[in-house]
Amino acid sequence: MIRLANVHKSFGDNHVLRGASLHVPKGQSMVVIGGSGTGKSVLIKSVLGLVKPDSGKIEVNGQDVARADRDAFLARFGMLFQGGALFDSLTVWQNVAFRLLRGSLKRPLDEARAVAIEKLRRVGLDKDVADRLPAELSGGMQKRVGLARAIAADPEIIFFDEPTTGLDPIMAGVINDLIREIVTEMGATAVTITHDMTSARAIADQVAMLHAGKVRWCGPINELDTTDDPYVQQFIHGRADGPIAALR
Amino acid sequence: MMRFVASLGAAVLAVFAAIGRVAIFTAQTISHLVRPPFYPREFGQALLQIGYFSLPVVGLTAFFTGGALALQIYAGGARFSAEAVVPQIVAIGMVRELGPVLVGLMIAARVTSSIAAEIATMKVTEQIDALVTLSTHPMKYLTLPRVLAATLVMPLLVGVGDVIGIFGGYIVGTQRLGFNAAAYLQNTADFLEVRDVVSSLTKGAVFGFIAALMGCYYGMQSERGAMGVGRATKGSVVAAAVLILAANFLLTEAFFSV
Ligand SMILES: Nc1ncnc2c1ncn2[C@@H]1O[C@H](COP(=O)(O)OP(=O)(O)OP(=O)(O)O)[C@@H](O)[C@H]1O
Numbered sequence: 001m002i003r004l005a006n007v008h009k010s011f012g013d014n015h016v017l018r019g020a021s022l023h024v025p026k027g028q029s030m031v032v033i034g035g036s037g038t039g040k041s042v043l044i045k046s047v048l049g050l051v052k053p054d055s056g057k058i059e060v061n062g063q064d065v066a067r068a069d070r071d072a073f074l075a076r077f078g079m080l081f082q083g084g085a086l087f088d089s090l091t092v093w094q095n096v097a098f099r100l101l102r103g104s105l106k107r108p109l110d111e112a113r114a115v116a117i118e119k120l121r122r123v124g125l126d127k128d129v130a131d132r133l134p135a136e137l138s139g140g141m142q143k144r145v146g147l148a149r150a151i152a153a154d155p156e157i158i159f160f161d162e163p164t165t166g167l168d169p170i171m172a173g174v175i176n177d178l179i180r181e182i183v184t185e186m187g188a189t190a191v192t193i194t195h196d197m198t199s200a201r202a203i204a205d206q207v208a209m210l211h212a213g214k215v216r217w218c219g220p221i222n223e224l225d226t227t228d229d230p231y232v233q234q235f236i237h238g239r240a241d242g243p244i245a246a247l248r
Numbered sequence: 249m250m251r252f253v254a255s256l257g258a259a260v261l262a263v264f265a266a267i268g269r270v271a272i273f274t275a276q277t278i279s280h281l282v283r284p285p286f287y288p289r290e291f292g293q294a295l296l297q298i299g300y301f302s303l304p305v306v307g308l309t310a311f312f313t314g315g316a317l318a319l320q321i322y323a324g325g326a327r328f329s330a331e332a333v334v335p336q337i338v339a340i341g342m343v344r345e346l347g348p349v350l351v352g353l354m355i356a357a358r359v360t361s362s363i364a365a366e367i368a369t370m371k372v373t374e375q376i377d378a379l380v381t382l383s384t385h386p387m388k389y390l391t392l393p394r395v396l397a398a399t400l401v402m403p404l405l406v407g408v409g410d411v412i413g414i415f416g417g418y419i420v421g422t423q424r425l426g427f428n429a430a431a432y433l434q435n436t437a438d439f440l441e442v443r444d445v446v447s448s449l450t451k452g453a454v455f456g457f458i459a460a461l462m463g464c465y466y467g468m469q470s471e472r473g474a475m476g477v478g479r480a481t482k483g484s485v486v487a488a489a490v491l492i493l494a495a496n497f498l499l500t501e502a503f504f505s506v
């Protein structure tokens with residue numbers, strides 16, 4: 001479904017991706033883990049074309065994203081940004097229903113609002129937040145509005161950039177269940193970035209670990225604990241010493 | 249010496265590169281004019297923001313300028329006993345030059361800066377990226393409505409500014425300088441030509457286009473962080489003001505050169 005081969009990306013002399021390769025099969029949930037600043041966000045943004053890779057090949061459904069019709073591809077796509085990226089001039093429900101209020105998926109106003117309120121409910125938000133502005137919400141609430149917006153048009157491919165960061169443990173559980181549900185019930189293909197190992201175990205079919213600009217390890221979730229890769233072991237157990245140097 | 253030439257060359261190249269980028273940005277903006285989808289709601293909001301809410305500042309600027317102009321011309325004209333020309337010169341001065349230029353500069357201060365800050369903030373908080381993932385082209389959704397609204401509404405603002413400026417001169421002329429009210433208006437009306445008004449409104453449209461385009465361009469080019477937003481805003485206002493004054497010279501040359 002999604003295939004990255006030998007992708008490189010630098011910002012100035014900051015060489016972030018150094019030959020990253022990854023394959024996400026259709027209908028699977030891939031979780032990407034890796035240290036802060038290793039380029040996880042850059043990796044998924046390059047699939048969307050928001051970041052242009054310097055070299056390498058990225059395919060979605062067998063089509064090269066650099067050449068394919070991006071509008072058609074984005075139409076069945078949803079993304080939760082790490083910082084939420086809500087439109088601060090629009091109310092919460094208008095954010096969630098953004099796609100349904102304009103363009104090719106446009107629906108009648110009250111129908112769009114009903115969908116928005118339903119999606120807000122699924123991320124644990126009451127309908128009286130619907131008419132507030134994003135700036136009036138807490139960080140965790142904004143994140144969930146972003147999540148509701150990402151799934152509003154029932155996309156086939158969804159990227160979640162740290163969906164549970166900033167949420168309390170119960171809410172994180174709700175969101176994990178929701179992501180799992182979207183993959184199993186709606187058959188969506190999901191890529192989730194997370195630092196939260198509980199969340200990773202709840203969501204993932206497959207796990208990939210990014211380190212030094214490459215996918216260091218990739219495998220099914222049940223092999224995560226048994227792999228003898230020292231990098232993975234250090235990461236999932238959160239040890240300060242090991243092959244991944246932590247500057248102190 | 250070589251180093252000086254090299255740095256001079258680099259600077260010249262940088263200027264040409266910047267001109268090229270702005271030109272491409274302009275062409276892209278215009279190309280979206282004929283390619284759907286369109287966003288009428290955003291266009292309406294831009295009309296309101298740029299046009300309607302600018303009326304107070306335009307009115308005040310024009311009124312005081314017209315009044316001051318009348319005083320100056322009276323004082324200056326008195327030196328060779330030509331005080332009587334006040335209505336004519338105020339009319340010409342406001343309509344041909346001061347109306348469009350002052351309104352243009354006020355719009356650069358008020359509208360360009362707010363467009364640049366808004367779009368730059370959207371850029372650094374990934375809202376522009378989010379637009380793309382929601383199948384919405386940022387140029388269509390953000391740039392085109394603002395540039396189009398500014399281009400269409402600025403002639404009206406300039407027209408209002410011209411009228412209020414002349415009115416400012418009229419108030420000073422009749423209340424302070426002892427002009428006869430009816431004669432003042434008659435002189436103004438007789439003296440102005442169609443060409444004066446057309447040039448004024450044309451300047452308005454061009455200045456509006458420049459003001460909004462610079463706001464969008466600098467906003468979209470913004471670097472990351474609060475400093476990026478600040479720099480984009482400052483750059484946009486400076487560029488809009490300079491380009492408006494340069495365009496004013498060229499348009500004056502085109503309309504009135506003998
Ligand atoms: N637009 C950009 N311009 C310059 N540098 C960038 C840009 N985007 C990302 N980077 C750099 O790329 C590197 C990776 O960033 P990225 O956001 O992908 O990290 P990450 O793995 O998502 O980290 P985190 O877990 O903290 O979110 C960082 O060093 C960052 O400074």
Ligand SMILES: [Mg+2]
Nearest residue numbers: 040041082161
């Ligand atoms: Mg990130």
